[in-house]
Amino acid sequence: MRQARPYSAMFAGGVSARTGPHALPLARIKKIMKRSAGDSSVVDGGGGGGGGARMISGEAPVVFSKACELFIAELTRRAWAATLEGKRRTVHKEDVAAAVQNTDLFDFLVDVVTADLGDDHTDYK
Amino acid sequence: MADHHGGHHADGHRRQQQLQGEAADQAAAEIIKEQDRLLPIANVGRIMKQILPPNAKISKEAKETMQECVSEFISFVTGEASDKCHKEKRKTVNGDDVCWAFGALGFDDYVDPMRRYLNKYRELEGDRAAAAATSRSGAGAAAGPDHPSSSSSAAAATAGHFMFNAMDRSTDSSRQF
Numbered sequence: 070m071r072q073a074r075p076y077s078a079m080f081a082g083g084v085s086a087r088t089g090p091h092a093l094p095l096a097r098i099k100k101i102m103k104r105s106a107g108d109s110s111v112v113d114g115g116g117g118g119g120g121g122a123r124m125i126s127g128e129a130p131v132v133f134s135k136a137c138e139l140f141i142a143e144l145t146r147r148a149w150a151a152t153l154e155g156k157r158r159t160v161h162k163e164d165v166a167a168a169v170q171n172t173d174l175f176d177f178l179v180d181v182v183t184a185d186l187g188d189d190h191t192d193y194k
Numbered sequence: 195m196a197d198h199h200g201g202h203h204a205d206g207h208r209r210q211q212q213l214q215g216e217a218a219d220q221a222a223a224e225i226i227k228e229q230d231r232l233l234p235i236a237n238v239g240r241i242m243k244q245i246l247p248p249n250a251k252i253s254k255e256a257k258e259t260m261q262e263c264v265s266e267f268i269s270f271v272t273g274e275a276s277d278k279c280h281k282e283k284r285k286t287v288n289g290d291d292v293c294w295a296f297g298a299l300g301f302d303d304y305v306d307p308m309r310r311y312l313n314k315y316r317e318l319e320g321d322r323a324a325a326a327a328t329s330r331s332g333a334g335a336a337a338g339p340d341h342p343s344s345s346s347s348a349a350a351a352t353a354g355h356f357m358f359n360a361m362d363r364s365t366d367s368s369r370q371f
Contacts, residue, residue, distance in 0.1 A: 097234070105273045178263050
């Protein structure tokens with residue numbers, strides 16, 4: 070059985086939405102993945118095997134296109150809870166930051182949202 | 195207009211224009227790089243809106259923060275999946291590695307739904323490939339590389355090229371700014 074899966078088949082019958090069957094563009098997801106898969110990093114001389122460079126199979130971005138929807142949904146729901154606590158109906162970035170800080174699972178995002186708040190020089194409130 | 199500048203000022207002016215031109219080029223390159231670092235704000239905003247009640251609004255800054263968080267999520271999980279491949283001396287990060295990484299990083303609720311999604315995707319791809327093969331065989335023999343890895347590489351290259359073009363057009367049309 071062939072391992073390869075031709076992507077062009079996905080568009081047989083026409084593209085029903087702007088990004089086809091996925092809500093997020095696969096090519097962009099793949100680019101983001103390549104950055105942290107060691108695609109352009111220095112080869113790891115100390116490690117065994119093929120070093121640091123990694124290739125990304127075609128199916129991996131497909132998994133992420135769905136996983137990112139779940140992730141955005143979960144973080145948005147928690148941000149909305151913070152919005153409601155503030156008796157507002159507009160989600161601010163501070164609400165997203167609060168959602169991150171209140172959830173252990175999202176610890177890896179603390180630097181991202183903190184930097185975002187720290188860089189803000191304009192107060193829109 | 196040119197008469198208003200002496201030789202020295204003209205030289206300075208030209209040099210300033212040159213620097214501004216170079217700065218503009220660099221800024222443009224950085225903008226492009228920046229855009230590639232994040233998923234499109236329109237797609238992210240749309241998904242957020244689907245989750246919230248109709249009367250909810252989302253500030254642009256909140257969408258931008260979510261863009262950053264999603265990219266970090268992809269990088270975080272991909273890094274874990276890539277490490278696993280490295281330890282197992284494999285060169286390609288595949289769907290199973292990504293699903294495994296969700297569990298390893300505490301996203302336990304994601305593992306089963308993503309495995310099911312991946313399996314469904316593989317089934318559909320198999321069906322589409324079979325249909326395409328049938329269609330091709332009707333028009334004549336489709337000669338492909340014999341070796342599986344060569345086949346994968348060739349198909350991946352083709353897919354990458356096609357997807358890049360298609361997705362870029364889609365992305366442009368959905369971009370708001």
